[in-house]
Amino acid sequence: MSRCIHPVVLVLLLVAAATGIGCAGVAPYDRGKLAHPSMTTADLTGPSEAHVRAVQEGAMGGGFEAGGGCGCN
Amino acid sequence: MLDRGDALAQLRDDTTDPGGHPRAELHLGPAEKTPEASSVTTHDIDVTASTEVASYADSDHVYVLTPSIAGGLNNPTAGWSVNGRYLVDVVSAASADVVSTASPPFVEVRHAGTLDAAYKPHDFGAAATAAVSVEPDYTSVMGGATITKDLFAKNLTLLLGYSHLHDIAGRSGTPFSVFSRVLDRDAIKAGMTVVVNRSTVLSVVADVMIEYGDPSKPYRYVPLFAPGVVVPVGASIAEVNQLRVSERALEQLPLSRDRYALSMRWAHRFQQSTLRLDERAYIDTWGLKSTTTDARWLFDLGRRVELGPHARFYGQTPVDFWQRAYVLSPGFDYPALRTGNRELGPLVNLTGGASLRTGLGKSADPRAWMLGVDVTFTSTQYLDDIYLTQRFSAVGSLSLEAAL
Numbered sequence A: 001m002s003r004c005i006h007p008v009v010l011v012l013l014l015v016a017a018a019t020g021i022g023c024a025g026v027a028p029y030d031r032g033k034l035a036h037p038s039m040t041t042a043d044l045t046g047p048s049e050a051h052v053r054a055v056q057e058g059a060m061g062g063g064f065e066a067g068g069g070c071g072c073n
Numbered sequence B: 001m002l003d004r005g006d007a008l009a010q011l012r013d014d015t016t017d018p019g020g021h022p023r024a025e026l027h028l029g030p031a032e033k034t035p036e037a038s039s040v041t042t043h044d045i046d047v048t049a050s051t052e053v054a055s056y057a058d059s060d061h062v063y064v065l066t067p068s069i070a071g072g073l074n075n076p077t078a079g080w081s082v083n084g085r086y087l088v089d090v091v092s093a094a095s096a097d098v099v100s101t102a103s104p105p106f107v108e109v110r111h112a113g114t115l116d117a118a119y120k121p122h123d124f125g126a127a128a129t130a131a132v133s134v135e136p137d138y139t140s141v142m143g144g145a146t147i148t149k150d151l152f153a154k155n156l157t158l159l160l161g162y163s164h165l166h167d168i169a170g171r172s173g174t175p176f177s178v179f180s181r182v183l184d185r186d187a188i189k190a191g192m193t194v195v196v197n198r199s200t201v202l203s204v205v206a207d208v209m210i211e212y213g214d215p216s217k218p219y220r221y222v223p224l225f226a227p228g229v230v231v232p233v234g235a236s237i238a239e240v241n242q243l244r245v246s247e248r249a250l251e252q253l254p255l256s257r258d259r260y261a262l263s264m265r266w267a268h269r270f271q272q273s274t275l276r277l278d279e280r281a282y283i284d285t286w287g288l289k290s291t292t293t294d295a296r297w298l299f300d301l302g303r304r305v306e307l308g309p310h311a312r313f314y315g316q317t318p319v320d321f322w323q324r325a326y327v328l329s330p331g332f333d334y335p336a337l338r339t340g341n342r343e344l345g346p347l348v349n350l351t352g353g354a355s356l357r358t359g360l361g362k363s364a365d366p367r368a369w370m371l372g373v374d375v376t377f378t379s380t381q382y383l384d385d386i387y388l389t390q391r392f393s394a395v396g397s398l399s400l401e402a403a404l
Helices: A007-019 A047-056 B035-042 B096-100 B237-243
Strands: B008-013 B024-029 B046-058 B062-075 B080-093 B106-119 B124-135 B138-151 B156-169 B181-197 B200-213 B221-225 B248-250 B256-269 B273-284 B289-301 B305-316 B347-359 B369-382 B390-403
Touching: A047 B046, A047 B062, A047 B080, A047 B369, A047 B390, B096 B237
Parallel strands: none
Antiparallel strands: B008 B024, B046 B062, B046 B390, B062 B080, B080 B106, B106 B124, B124 B138, B138 B156, B156 B181, B181 B200, B200 B256, B221 B248, B256 B273, B273 B289, B289 B305, B305 B347, B347 B369, B369 B390
């Protein structure tokens, strides 16, 4: 039975190790900069532009959006 | 200077964000709340509303106008929120694909709506989302849910999500009961957001999407050529018509597709600006591989104005069955898999643009009313295609957001 680590899990573990999770956390009172609206980890792309990308690029996926309406034939 | 004993720091995660990533916000206030104050904040509901008009135009004669409205209710203290959006796409197309099949230009309208709800009172949160998109020959519905869990004093947030999409494609003017094709998608995402330091957040998300059904376009015909005929890159409609055989085949794509993507988002806050860098690697079982690099730098120009230049690179390899010129074998055997969708061929996109957001609210809260303008230009290079080798497109939008 294979005991290999899945590549995705491996990447997540490497990121966790590289960023030192659990070792040097930032205290809640020290997160003023992180509270700025531009620091959201959400995508800042508007719905129209996101839809255009989903139509124009072959690598869509991962977005929670209903599709259609490509203007193509 | 504040310390842990003087301040109440409340970190709120908003899982209704479009990307499904948690959003960190800091609320500072008195450490000891009076019962009255607590009662007031518990019932404090933020109401937001926004409207946007976006337009798209490209050098292939496709134009789209997209007005939309959105609204939301949010109780940050109780940890719940509800958001909705409705938009209309008005598409006008006379592209090379349309002209090459001797079809007349068309105008089509798409209606789309989304509804999100989230509840995250403490470290554990759950969110649900639903979306529907309807146009004359295509209907798409989606439902999904996401859960998040904060760990290590909210320095690490884990995310797990699932969604299902159900699409029905038909022919305009023909009921789905007479002709339709069904395409289903199951999507799973897992990821985490890490507070790297006082100024930096890193988010990593892995996506898996399993598709099953027939995604072939029922209108899309693929020109066929006799063996040995050389069709140059970017051959015009007239050249293709001269070189091709009289037989034409409808597009036929594989009936299943598994997609895998790994995305990383890094955001760093400087004194007066925020730099956001995204990288996404993608691969699927059709053989398409792609990479996306996105950079956005948002500058605070005073308390009311934010300027954000934006650059993006996207490149992809073709699917395994991609051919610029499909050959009609002797005996009239069509190629089993065939496509005229140039978005499945090799291409490169270069995008540049900028956003400008201006606070129109009172001096105490200038961001209560926000006016936004976004402009994005994209140059697409089709590296192995007929009809088109290059396309220029532009997306512009004007938005108004209000915190009521």
